Amino acid sequence: MAQKIIMPKQGLQMTEGTIIKWLVEEGGQVKEGDQLFEMETDKLTITIDSTATGTLLKIVHGEGDVVPIAETIAIVGETGEDFSDLLPAGESKEEAKDEAPAAAPAREPEALAIAHQGGGERRFVTPRARMRAGEKGINIDDVPGSGPEGLVIEKDVLNYAASAPKATPLAKKIAAQEGVSLADIQGTGSHGKIQAADIAAKIAARTRGAARGERLIPLTGMRKIVAERMKASLTDMAQANHRMNVDMTEAVRIREQLKASGVKVSYNDIIIRCVAKALTEFPMMNSSMTDDGIVVKEYVNVGMAVAVENGLIVPVIKDADLMTLQEIGACSGELAAKAKENRLSPDDYTGGTFTVSNLGMFDVDSFTAVINPPEAGILAVGKIDKTPVVVNDEIVIRPIMTLSLTYDHRVVDGAPAAQFLKRIKELLQAPALLL
Template structure:
């Protein structure tokens, strides 16, 4: 008996998914557990495996289409079997659901544009949106010539921005890029974000990181070390491991550290759960596995949700310092710059050593500056003291 392939629900908040690529074409034989289709959600791009063996008899949703959760997207059966004939196509996400303006909104916007009667008449006849035309008449009024010019550009395939600049290429935002955009705007508009910066002496950090690498014979990154140290330290600074809901500050029991990973399609933040109680070796193994899965589009929703604090390291791009944006609903994020050699003052002596900048952005609604500063100061003291740092990593 055949098997319907449905748009899976890959998370509690997922309502739709976009077909990125079919790994098989109609008529191909597939094995249970074999890669079948790549799906993009608001949070991740992931590969869905075949739930049954057989012939891919029918693909109902094409690449690039967005389909609601639970809708049939393909059918796997056997030779001679007839796939179900759907009375309607899978329920695609409509333009209005994607946030496109309604006809009423478009009509209202058009009526508010300053245009000559002849320009309006021609635009209506040709189906041209006056909102998208830059007027050259008195006071920016759109003239008939402006509409004619727009028609000529459309025929030539030339596009312009709202300010009249020539467009070289139009790139639709991916679901992940749209979600990043939404969350970053939400973060900056709803939080009172403040960033504290500090330059630290990184000599001990470099020494202990290399020491731990030799001890366990494994490749360790500075981010791995920071994940462990921050996770343990945050236990004594609970307001950095909290969320604000209404007028209630909720301290989170678990310490789940998100690590920002840059991908071609956007930023993604895999999460190491309970990082405060995991040994450094397990954190290293898990962080490397998550980073690899992120680059291969194999992360599952559980691996990118539930974070309580985020670390973003741009040191590999030779960035010294930056202002990280909080990943809501978290209350803080740590930005990490590169480690570089520089003159270091120790007592009354100057020598060449390693330095690094840390940037802590926090939500001032949840904690005050002195609370965040105490955390950053203690973090600095640990990273600069090889004995304390060694103890934190043991």
């Protein structure tokens, strides 16, 4: 009996996902638990396993499609089976019967074609054709299409590869990345084989004296969701800001002592420990505004903003107020590694009650961060810089760091927010109290 494959929900705030790549072709066999496709959310790219066993009868949504959660994206069943009743509205029963694949893989559906602007004209390329071109280091603009209206399909790429000029793998890769046609290059290698240096020379010649234009980066996936959420955050919240400078002398001393004893913690770990403590003393900073009122959280889950390739993700240290500094250090290190390697699970980045965003490692003096909804505040942390300050009427050099607190003024008033920030400062200037 045919079964639907739906877009799964990965995280509480996920509303849609982008299909990056199908790992099984139409007509291919799949077992429950086998890897079926790759998807991208606002948080990460993840491989999704099949929830059914049988033949992949139909791919309803192709690569590049943005699909709402719980919507049907594919049908799995027995070869030749009528699956028309499982199709989304608008798909005809006759179409379902006609498209039921035989044991052999189905042809590339034209519906999967991606519009592509190449050589000054609009072309259409199927995802499998684009994938094959990437694998073989072929510039897709060089491939003539045999499909309707010049549609480039997988067969076109394979035929072109068989007759393409000989080039080294590196030369093919660079040519594909830079949009250079191998047909226009005279190779300097053995028997006229095109080398990477030949491609580099072509690119240099093309660049010199050429007019510089513009390029469009599509707003999709994680970047799109981050943009939407940050705009909504500024629109929906009454965001205000306080700043304070902190003398990090004691924090530096404590960290060096721990390091000497073999305990590895970062300044960010110390900051998170102090923030967690302050949140227990100022519960309104650990709350959220809802339609029914202000929800005050009795648990303290501190998010740590981590920059990844396509945007920003905030792994969450759960129950941070109950952890020792060493435990926070171990947890933050593990979460940061998982974020950069794209191994975070939904539980790793949901449930935060407050966020710490540290850009000090990028030599940023101070900045104003945007609140991560539905939290009520976020702490922006700048670099630690040796600064002349006055202590006991004398000018001395101290390691100074600037903290910037952004808070939702609908939930927290200015004075309590300032007291909360001051408490963090006090704890950072005397961190031994927490150890």
